[in-house]
Amino acid sequence: MKTCPQCQKQVQDVVSRCECGHTFPPSSLFNVEEESRLERAQARASSRGIRIAGGVLIFAGLAVAAWFAFGYDSTVEGPKQEIAGYRFAGDRVENIGRNTTRLVGVNCGIGLMILGGILMLHRPVE
Numbered sequence: 001m002k003t004c005p006q007c008q009k010q011v012q013d014v015v016s017r018c019e020c021g022h023t024f025p026p027s028s029l030f031n032v033e034e035e036s037r038l039e040r041a042q043a044r045a046s047s048r049g050i051r052i053a054g055g056v057l058i059f060a061g062l063a064v065a066a067w068f069a070f071g072y073d074s075t076v077e078g079p080k081q082e083i084a085g086y087r088f089a090g091d092r093v094e095n096i097g098r099n100t101t102r103l104v105g106v107n108c109g110i111g112l113m114i115l116g117g118i119l120m121l122h123r124p125v126e
């Protein structure tokens with residue numbers, strides 16, 4: 001039983017509207033349970049979203065690291081050589097600047113993968 005704050009009459013707990021017209025706020029036990037159930041489902045869904053983002057980051061990081069490691073050309077054309085009056089294109093030589101760029105690129109990719117791994121460890125708070 002609960003008491004109507006307007007007319008002080010005792011009414012059943014399940015009654016949502018008193019005879020006098022007062023409307024009780026929906027705060028029954030069922031609603032509290034339903035609410036926390038919805039909150040947990042919401043937390044699980046957002047946690048799943050974070051883990052999916054982590055997986056995407058790992059793949060992106062892998063792609064970035066692999067491209068810089070194998071696809072990025074860190075060499076430049078070497079100085080032209082002149083032998084017996086003929087000019088030959090020099091061999092390609094490692095370029096320190098481009099090599100550094102590649103190293104930074106690979107490390108960025110690895111960093112993305114680590115970040116993705118951390119995100120994938122996310123679990124919903126129960």
Ligand SMILES: [Zn+2]
Pocket residue numbers: 004005006007008009018019020021022
């Ligand atoms: Zn009432």
